Each structure stands twice: as C-alpha cells, then as structure tokens.
Amino acid sequence: MTQTCTAFLGTTRLARGTPAELIATLSGQEQGVLVFDDATGRPVDLDWRGAAPIPEESEAPRRRGRPKLGVTAREVTLLPRQWDWLARQPGGASQALRRLVDEARKADGGRTARRAAHERAYRVMSALGGDLPGFEEASRLLFADKLEEFAAAMAAWPADLRDHVLELAQPSQED
Structure with a gap:
C-alpha cells in the first residue's frame, strides 16, 4: 500500500500525494507547510532536500511471505x-x-474502523484548527459519532480544512 499524504499551509490544502510527489510539487515553498498521513492523521516529516529517491516497487527488497497474494510474514x-x-x-x-x-x-461491527477514522480526523483538526471557533464542540460531536452535527459545527471553518477533516472522519477500506 502506498502512503498518501496531504500538505497544508495554515488551513489551505496545497497538495495530496505520496511523500516523493509532495516533495517534487512543493519544493522551494516548504516554509510553514505541514504534511499529514491520510491513513493515520499523524504529521509526516518530509526530507525537503530530496536526498534519497524512494525505491521503485521493483527495487524493493524481497520479503518473506507470498507478496503476490498479499500475504506477509510477521x-x-x-x-x-x-x-x-x-x-x-x-x-x-x-x-x-x-x-x-x-x-x-x-x-x-465497524467499531474499530470508526474509532480509527475519528482519531485520524481529530489529529488533523487539532493541529490545524485547534483555535478555530467551535473546535471543542466539533470534537465532542466527532467522538460521539454524530457526523452530521459534526459537519454543521465546522460550517464556518475554512473549506479546505473542513472538507479534509470530514473526509478523514469517514471509515476507509483499510480501517
């Protein structure tokens, strides 16, 4: 699975893609840019110097298991x-x-997926919107799984941040 990240400058979404794509796209304008992993909502520290290219799939070392079937040994x-x-x-x-x-x-019954979605949305919204009006109420609604009210509580927030947080709050197939 390829890591997908989203880059923000303040509450403005700049770009989305793999870390290598973000480095290439935003090179030279990285000052103040925050990057978040879309799967976890955790901040990602990119090497803006572009030091080492990320190996292609064919260059990746072979791992134990049956990778063609999606089976990995752990x-x-x-x-x-x-x-x-x-x-x-x-x-x-x-x-x-x-x-x-x-x-x-x-x-x-999807409880774990919902919890993971709520946690990743909260990580991003607290990092970028923790001082926005209605943050605490929106947080309570998010963890109460009242997503319609959650969206309404963020209605006055900047559109890029609001839309991204609402997207993260939805459980994904990987959860």
Whole structure:
C-alpha cells in the first residue's frame, strides 16, 4: 500500500500525494507547510532536500511471505498453550490465525474502523484548527459519532480544512 499524504499551509490544502510527489510539487515553498498521513492523521516529516529517491516497487527488497497474494510474514508472540492450540487446528497455525482475525473483524461491527477514522480526523483538526471557533464542540460531536452535527459545527471553518477533516472522519477500506 502506498502512503498518501496531504500538505497544508495554515488551513489551505496545497497538495495530496505520496511523500516523493509532495516533495517534487512543493519544493522551494516548504516554509510553514505541514504534511499529514491520510491513513493515520499523524504529521509526516518530509526530507525537503530530496536526498534519497524512494525505491521503485521493483527495487524493493524481497520479503518473506507470498507478496503476490498479499500475504506477509510477521512475528507473533504467544504462550506455549496458545501455540499448542494453534498446532491442533485444521490447516495449521497460519490458517487458524487468519480465520480468528476474520471472525473478530466481522464481530467488530465497524467499531474499530470508526474509532480509527475519528482519531485520524481529530489529529488533523487539532493541529490545524485547534483555535478555530467551535473546535471543542466539533470534537465532542466527532467522538460521539454524530457526523452530521459534526459537519454543521465546522460550517464556518475554512473549506479546505473542513472538507479534509470530514473526509478523514469517514471509515476507509483499510480501517
């Protein structure tokens, strides 16, 4: 998955794209620019010197797993009794873990995705609009999941900031 970021100067949205695209687009005008990761809402510190080019997909080092299928290998730390239980499951530990994760995601009912969306929207709105009128009320409405009222509370905010925060407040497929 490619990281997408959005750059702001004050409350004005300047550009959106990968970090490399933002560096190329905004080179020379980076003074006061704040960049946020669209997936998390966290600030991104770009190397405006453009020091090292980002490797292309073909240059990326090969990783364990089955990348063509979207499967990646990662470490999991479990207790011995949990490993024993996984070993007894049909299909092995990996299949059992995938099944458990899928079941948990279905049972979640979207709560985790909504919470992630609210948190990323809050990070950006507090960094760029923390001193705007109605910020506290908008924050309460966001975390109460009252998105229509949340949008109304930000009606007087600068359009670029308001529109971006409303976009971030919606759960995405990655959540």
